[in-house]
Amino acid sequence: MKRLQLQRWSSSVLSPRARTVNRLHQHIYGQRYQSTAPPVQTRDDQTTAIFEEPAPLDEQLAQIVKDSHTRHSQLQYPSPPVEAARQSAKLAALHARLYLPSRLPIETLARTLVDASADPNPNFNNASLATLGHDLLSYYATEHLICTYPRLPLTVIFAAMYAYAGPKTLAAMAREWGVDLATLPGGEVDPGLLQFQRLEPGTELPSGPTHPTARPYEAQKNWRKTVTSKIFYDDEFGDPLKGIKSSAAGVTTEQASAEFVRAVMGAIYLHAGRAAAKRFFEQHFLSRHLNISELFNFQAPARDLTRLCARESFERPVAKVISETGRKSRHPVFVVGIFSGQDKLGEGAGASLMEGRERAAVAALKGWYLYSPLSVRVPSAMEEPSAVPWKPVHVDLGEVIV
Incomplete structure (x- = not known):
């Protein structure tokens, strides 16, 4: 077994060097951060503390009473x-x-x-x-x-x-x-x-109006209420x-x-x-x-499209098969288009000719109702300080009444 020879530098490892502590370090490290023990005071601190007067007891009591009154007044609001x-x-x-x-x-x-x-x-x-x-x-x-x-x-x-x-x-x-x-x-x-x-x-929420409205004949529950009357x-x-x-x-x-x-x-x-x-x-x-x-929900899109074309003096819409595949298979696909003369109004695909016709009519109606002008100005834009003269917006005849 070999002996362990300690080198010259081993003394610095085995015996820690004594650290010199000055008064500043002693003051900092001597403080105990606890609420029960006060910090270590030096002679100068003790001399200064003799000449410091504590806050008057009346002011402390007044502050406590003020805080209690504030909390009490807040509870009343x-x-x-x-x-x-x-x-x-x-x-x-x-x-x-x-x-x-x-x-x-x-x-x-x-x-x-x-x-x-x-x-x-x-x-x-x-x-x-x-x-x-x-x-x-x-x-x-x-x-x-x-x-x-x-x-x-x-x-x-x-x-x-x-x-x-x-x-x-x-x-x-x-x-x-x-x-x-x-x-x-x-x-x-x-x-x-x-x-x-x-x-x-457990409170039951009212589902209808809480008092009679301005609508005439409100008591007649079986009467039909039109969409226009809702305005x-x-x-x-x-x-x-x-x-x-x-x-x-x-x-x-x-x-x-x-x-x-x-x-x-x-x-x-x-x-x-x-x-x-x-x-x-x-x-x-x-x-x-x-x-x-x-947001659209058409009940009879083909009928609505026919009425719309008649109102706008268009030719009667006709459904034509554009393409198809797998007619005799389990999953056929038919692409149907709705034409008014030479103009194609809409196109739709479905598993049957009837489904393709309905989807094409829905596409044609959405193309008509979702029309939007290129430059849109709202009436509130005229309230700007440097607003240009107002040009009337497009006013449509309204939806199709069936």
Whole structure:
């Protein structure tokens, strides 16, 4: 067995070098970061502490009483006080996340999060802002649809309006914006939470209008209601007007979220102006993709196409087989075209001649109803300071009445 010979440098490994500690190191390492033991004080610190006077006891008691009164007053409010909005990190983050105008105060944004069911005082809830925002959303969405697609049927316009500004869409937008819900409303709640009175479990929601509408002969339930009458008597979605909602019993999460989004739109219009409100609508609503061609539901497309050609003085549509394959097989394919004279109106493929004819008629009808002008101007564009003279938009005769 060989002996282990320690080299000269091994002494530095076996015996650690003594570290010189100056007064600064002693002061730093001597402190104990605990709440029970005070830090190590030097002679100079002890001398300075003798001449320092502690805070008066009256001031400390006054601060404690003030804080307790503040907490007690917040518990009495149905919604957070106005001055609490400046101390909410959630509100500041929401304001920056939505890229809201700087002229929109943080206090107004906090008001948009207070539903009428949480605070019945109209000076502190979002009822008035939501009413203004509801009208703005309906107006901007309607003019966009009618000017971009002037030949759309009314039923498709109602469905597109619901897809752009309906309550389900607005509730989904509120979730996408990262708005959290408060469990219960109150003055001590963070102003950055959506506050509303929830419905009790098991509450039955009304399916129809809550009061008689302005429609004549409303009592006649078996009478047919035309689509045209919905423009005069129903809302922008073609549904019966429900009148003033009573929020004393509470609202659903979908209703509260939709009211919040409408209130944000109204607040932007009031504080930042029309241009900022329209820009907000284009960035958050029109930017959402909507395939309008999927909203059509034709019951008899061949008959509708025949009536349309007769109204527009076109030649009667005729279905012709363009190509086919596997007629006598298990999976035949027929490509059928609809022709009006020498013009092909539509084309469709199906497993039978009848199916191909129906799909070709649907394609022809969609090609007619989805017509869009090259340059689209909406009436609200005339409110710009340097707007060019107005040119009337295309006005169609309307949908085919069968």
